[in-house]
Amino acid sequence: MRLLYLCLSPTFGMHQYTAGLANQMVAAGHDVHVIGPAGLPRDRYHPAVHIHTPLTNRTTGFSREGLDLPALRRVLACLHTLSLPHPLPHPPPHPPNKPTNQPPTHPPNQPTNKPPNQQTNKPTNQQTTLHLTAPHLWNPIFIRRCHKRGLSAIHTIHDLDPHPGVPFGRLIPLWNRLILRQADHILVHGRCYRRRLVAQGLSPRRVTALPLLHLCFSHAAQAGLDSLPPPSPAAPPSLLFFGRLLPYKGIPDLLQAWQQAALGNARLILAGPGDLAALWPHDLPPGVELRNHLIPDAEAIALFQTCSLLVLPYVQATQSALIPAAYYFGKPVLAADTGALSEYILPNRTGWLFPPGDVPALAAALATLLTDPALLRGMGFATRAWYEAQAAHEQTALPALYTQPPAP
Incomplete structure (x- = not known):
């Protein structure tokens, strides 16, 4: 399975959270990619996680940075390339965790003269799933793009209600409602929030509650x-x-x-x-x-x-x-x-x-x-x-x- 974690937030805590998910899935043998800003804390991530940094930002987009259309196009190009049909990978045990600000490229399929039944009995392509792990103004755009490609989009909602004193806190309930309408599945980290969303009309099949379990250390320190x-x-x-x-x-x-x-x-x-x-x-x-x-x-x-x-x-x-x-x-x-x-x-x-x-x-x-x-x-x-x-x-x-x- 290919997993695309999209975390455009520049905050350290959001990447610690994303790394907890990505590291667990790459250790289970999945093809894991993280799309985030330049300067993200790479030491939080397992060396086998592929890091892509198509933009430089300092906010979650609820500012003038949200008007940076060239950066938006770079993220969309990266997401597009990673969501293309791809063969099952055979990565080395610990491929280098090097960021790039360019969309990833893949070699074209090589022709073969073997009959189909002699080539492989494995599926040609993996399933690809997008998980948006942090709030960002552009996330609804990415969800719609995934839907056009027939991909599933999961979104974590960390706060149904903004913390006191948080910048742009008044926008969070409106933004949450938009995400709830668009995302295929919602992940929350409290059963009380799942009950609340179901009471508001969200299908129980579309919301999962799991406790937060990530530790607040680098991958090397955790090892x-x-x-x-x-x-x-x-x-x-x-x-x-x-x-x-x-x-x-x-x-x-x-x-x-x-x-x-x-x-x-x-x-x-x-x-x-x-x-x-x-x-x-x-x-x-x-x-x-x-x-x-x-x-x-x-x-x-x-x-x-x-x-x-x-x-x-x-x-x-x-x-x-x-x-x-x-x-x-x-x-x-x-x-x-x-x-x-x-x-x-x-x-x-x-x-x-x-x-x-x-x-x-x-x-x-x-x-x-x-x-x-x-x-x-x-x-x-x-x-x-x-x-x-x-x-x-x-x-x-x-x-x-x-x-x-x-x-x-």
Whole structure:
């Protein structure tokens, strides 16, 4: 099967997400191509994934960049060439992962004098499926082009509702409605969103819900995870907030709760880029450590290995790959009960929930959990078991999703 992943978003997180899907499918033996902007983080992708970079952009098209018609034509040309009928490939084990800004070319079929029944008993061409993994203004154009070629187009919708403060957030519901009408199949990462779309009239056959499972590391770093020693939480206990410091993530609530909990020698680590001063214009409370940069792989792995508990104090969210990442390392999670986050947590087995924005409830949970390190360590088996069960399900669910025929 040939899989075309279209991710024109320049954001690091969208390519981390796309790489999680592409790497899994190329490891299963499929012919995988990614179409994205120049400068995408190539280290996130498996070496056998073919990278095509026909444009340079800094936005998702909801700006003047959306009027760059030459760039649009280059993407369409790349998509056209990759969607042509093609023979089953016989790639080397690890072909070079080199980007190109030109549409790919294929050698013409070579003539043969052999009768058809002596040539091969394999099908001449593979199925080709397009998966649009990130929002972009041009995506509806690409979907229509695929339909003209009889190809199936799958689209991930990450946010049915925009996060507070997101640029062009008012356009997202309108854009989502357009995608829902055009795409053959919709992928969401919460069962609650699937139920919502079905209630709005979308056929249950056209929407799939799977949890986010990708880890936030490069392909090389992930390949080395199995050789790491078992995680060992540091003493004193530490609470980890990981990710960009954004308004909807509840940083002020977390810092207020930390002050109220008065946890003595426990540590809170805020790890990620962002303008903390815009969210918290005060001195940091005692015990808080700020790592205000894009966290490299080695540092991120060390943080997950040594933390006692991951916290997601979000005031508004959809889903998060950080919860499965913590589970991979055998760490429980304390999260606000917003969006689909509750679907990722088995209460008192893999983590705990609290009402979003409820600072006293968060402070009480921190005071209870970070003073009971034995409880946190004892949840390691259940968290890793959750991750492995979901990963096993995804290995069968993704190929089934990609082999569905186009919608009539």
